Amino acid sequence: MSSRIDTLAAALTLEEKGALLAGADLWHSVAIPRLGIGRLRVSDGPNGARGTAFRGGPTSACFPCGAALGATWNPALVERVAGALAEEALAKGARILLAPTINLQRTPLGGRTFECYAEDPLLTARLAVAFVGGLQARGVGACVKHFACNDVEWERHRASAEPDERTLREVYLAPFEAAVREARAWTVMSAYNRLHGTHCTEHARLLTDVLRGEWGFAGAVISDWLAVQSTAPSIAAGNDLEMPGPPRHYGAKLVDAVKRGELSEAAVDACVRRVLALLERTGVLDGGEPDAERAIDRPEHRALAREAAADAIVLLRNERAALPLAGVRRIAVVGPNADRAVTQGGGSARVAPHYAIAPLDGIRARAARAGVEVVFARGPSAHRGVPALDAAHLAPVPDALPIEVDLFASAEPGDAPVRTERMREAEAFWLQTPDGLAPKQPWSARLRARLVPPESGAHRFALASAGKSRLRVDGRAVLDNWDDRQPGTSFFGLGSAEVAAEVELRAGVAVEIEVDFAQDRPHLPGGLRLGWLPPEPADAMERAVEAARGADAAVVVVGLDPDWETEGRDRESFSLPKRQDELVAKVAAANPRTIVVVNAGSPVAMDWIDASAAALQLWYPGQESGNALADVLFGDVDPGGRLPLTIPVRIEDTPAFLDVPGDDLRIRYSEGLFAGHRWYDARAIAPRFAFGHGLSYARFEHGPLRAAQARVAAGDDVVCEIDVANASARAGKEVVQLYVARTTPGVRRPLRTLAAFEKVALAAGERRTLRLTVPARAFSYWDVAANAWRAEPGTWEIAAGRSSRELSSPLRIEVTAR
Structure with missing residues (x-):
């Protein structure tokens, strides 16, 4: 820290220190005019910079949700999206964006599953590093959240997450470690929940020992909004800034705690220095007010939002070349999410988009250019409650x-x-x-x-x-x-x-x-x-089926929305709500070329899948939803997405089924290390669609996987190469995934873990050699007794593939002791 920060910290009165460590209001820190210290503005959120108004403020660019960005498997693209979000934050006068959300997708029913990148710690970590880097390179600080284990919404202010230590380190803390150590995140948000019985905002081992002591975090810890539950314990633990203001536990209560001897002023000073350093880093230490909030609808943001949304779309199924749409003269578009733009989930992540393109509008515009007629019939509505009048x-x-x-x-x-x-x-x-x-x-x-x-x-x-x-x-x-x-x-x-x-x-x-x-x-x-x-026709279902029967292809847009999938409440059912499953089944029976589009931020039951000709996961794709969908449906763009999570056949198959919701205010993690796709492998459960799955319109061929060395010393990375060829007549995208498995006895571990991946776009007939690095961490485990990572010598197998269940080209590596 600079000498200026020491000087300012020494000049502050105890009362000013107490004020500085709490928000002034919802989105600002406290200014100290006597010393020329300005105030910092922060803004939600992961898919757009909303600014200071929940409703009615300047509009914002709305990018795909976290799960959609996870489905891109494209760190370079995520970095570009983060750069655009930095520009959006600056347009709102904010210097900290409360993003990214890097908790793991532990259950499909989690209310904020749509905000998170993936069920896998490595995929989440790589995208988190890209996002933080892209944001902070433009002068806006990231606030990685929610630290830690805030995986579901059930009793989130009171419940205690109870993972064992090895699971905590190898699975749930891994993305935060990467965001801090590699990307140097400026801030970390402490979570609402308890961890092993202690509130995260007053968890000294989490905030001081691990975050600062082990990982070298030099930034500030900001509480989630209204998460702080104490004064002295939270300050002593290293929770620097209580948000929002006016304070409930810092401010005057902090001053009283110091005067009563419950809290040392040295602990307060440590927090003060970190907050001052953040103000210096964000350029507000020299006073002044945040810039006025503006809505700037940039053409380059429109193009990037469309590109990212299309790159996230996962083609789950495509029988008899149902897609791309060709040779059709009439398309029926049906479904409750067809004529409305369901672009984002609910809660603090929501923004007011500059505009939003519904699937029907995007399809109509693209079909008109091809001379294709589009007919529309919504079918039965699927609202959880009556939607807000707009x-x-x-x-x-x-x-x-x-x-x-x-x-x-x-x-x-x-x-x-x-x-x-x-x-x-x-x-x-x-x-x-x-x-x-x-x-x-x-x-x-x-x-x-x-x-x-x-x-x-x-x-x-x-x-x-x-x-x-x-x-x-x-x-x-x-x-x-x-x-x-x-x-x-x-x-x-x-x-x-x-x-x-x-x-x-x-x-x-x-x-x-x-x-x-x-x-x-x-x-x-x-x-x-x-x-x-408005009134809904009594025969809404019949109208939709008849529209499909009279068309060459039917596109059924079903899913969830911000009422069904939202912060503050977990989903109650794995099924599509209301009569949507019935709608899909009846339309598929009426039209053999039925394409189902799932507009949801998390998995849903798909018992109708075998009756469909094709199915896509659209996610919550942001403001360019309809245009991106049309790009993929008509083959203008290859569906670039791969699943960042497993889609199960039944909710009963999922790893956390018996643990979520919890009981006695405790959330158990009985699956342990076997999170996400690792669970299905360990239990030999066939998923509906495997982690990493996603089809392309192109056809790719993989050569054998090669390693630079057959033997490596413990602690060394392994560099692999593989040839990938586009063996089709059209351009496409492929994601090569490497999984590591131990073949000799050792500590208990998953059957295989994702260790590296790379996305590549190839022209028709193009061949390229990819170089992927498997990090030494893939051959290691967290030694609880030693409180350290331990490399595990022995024989390991690395396999390449297109998903966690479609692997080939295995090679063996010997890891030797040093």
């Missing part, structure tokens, strides 16, 4: 967003708002009291908009709120969620159950929508969602 069906307001929100410093809305905001959709989440209103005092809001019904009939309205709410339509009371609210799961478990009613409306006849909201518990976050659905 700008698409609201009367436009010149030069403004269509929803007006008046905020009042009173227990109920009145005639004199303190301030007015505008939103593009009728959903708001106020983690803190809105600006301009007194903190922790009663406040209220009123939302107004004009709905233009697209069709006549019974329209469904719904309210869910963290606070009181009621709805009027054209002045008539429709919903009352004011005094008799029932508990629900909305707004991270703080909100009410949804209440709903139907209102008869006429097509094209605008109606006035007015919602009153009051936060009667002002010490808690507030939330409001007004849902709306």
